[in-house]
Amino acid sequence: MAIDKRFLSELRRLQRIPERALYRQSMRLSRGIERGIGGNTSPSATPDGNRTKTVAREVLFFLGAVFFALLLGFIVFYLFGVLFSDSFVQLANDFGLVKLYYFLSFCCFVGIYITRLTVWAIKTVSGR
Numbered sequence: 001m002a003i004d005k006r007f008l009s010e011l012r013r014l015q016r017i018p019e020r021a022l023y024r025q026s027m028r029l030s031r032g033i034e035r036g037i038g039g040n041t042s043p044s045a046t047p048d049g050n051r052t053k054t055v056a057r058e059v060l061f062f063l064g065a066v067f068f069a070l071l072l073g074f075i076v077f078y079l080f081g082v083l084f085s086d087s088f089v090q091l092a093n094d095f096g097l098v099k100l101y102y103f104l105s106f107c108c109f110v111g112i113y114i115t116r117l118t119v120w121a122i123k124t125v126s127g128r
Contacts (some may be wrong), residue, residue: 061116065109065112065113065116066109068108068112069105069106069108069109069112070105072105072108072112073101073102073104073105073106073107073108074101074105076104076107076108077100077101077104080104
């Protein structure tokens with residue numbers, strides 16, 4: 001019974017509100033729901049725009065990682081040869097000089113990407 005009285009009083013209140021005010025109220029409510037679902041994205045940050053920027057950023061990061069991995073591979077290759085000359089000569093004879101350099105470069109590349117994934121995970125968890 002109390003529910004019926006409350007419903008009738010709410011219905012009478014809604015009937016007294018002008019149509020324009022109801023329209024504004026419903027639009028405000030729907031925008032709030034959309035913001036809650038979509039997060040705080042700006043209109044310029046459409047999925048297509050974000051996707052192309054993300055792909056371009058990933059390609060540039062990949063090329064930069066390859067370049068730095070080759071550079072770091074050379075540095076590690078050189079330091080390994082200077083610091084551990086006897087074992088380096090043995091390893092180079094067994095593995096091959098060029099293959100050893102490529103292997104060290106690949107290890108540096110994997111290290112760069114593991115670092116990048118770690119930073120990405122920390123940013124995702126922290127919400128930045």
